[in-house]
Amino acid sequence: MNPECTLCKTMDYLSKKWTIIILFELWKGEEQKWKRFSEIEALMGHISPKILAERLKELEGEGLVINRVDASSFPVKSEYRLTESGEELVEAIRQIKYWALKWKVHNDVCMIQNCRKCTF
Template sequence: MHAECTVNQTVKYLGRKWTLLIILELYKGENYTRRFTEIKEQLPGITAKVLSARLKELEEEGLVKKRVEAGSVPVRSEYTLTGSGLGLVEVIKDIKRWALRWKIDNLACGAQDCHDCML
């Protein structure tokens, strides 16, 4: 596969562990926003170092916007999906539909919107 290939370039950052799950956690937040600690609590097994790195990558790619409240103690960081990030959620939903049809028999998941998912 050529380095210039669009799929190859996209998979470089979307294919990294935790990336799509972080996007989904932001999607579940009010106004598609969550604090760092909220995301970490919802993703058991992710380290603060990895979460920080993935959020920075997503911000650099324009999928997430970071807002820092420097006046609060401790400093409060919030992350919000951008329009591009919300567009990616639709791709994730397509992957979910494909998986439910062809690979995964998950009745609990069904056809519910990922925004309301508690799984």
């Protein structure tokens, strides 16, 4: 594969464990809002804080996530949300989900579930 290939470059960061799930968790909810690090960690379940911090930093570097830090209180509050680019990527991820439901995975509950309210 050509290391200059657009797909290869994109998959370098998207294929890392937890990356797509983090993006999806940031997208989920009634409205686009800031989510605290601890909230994301709780939603993710089995991700270590170290890996979550690494992935969020990588996603921020790619321009998919914005981080804001409030150091005026203790503990320091670190919050994240998707950028416009990150939101658009989530739409592509949802298309992959629909492809999987059509061709690979039989999951009636997921088929009718609103992804923004998904609790799986």
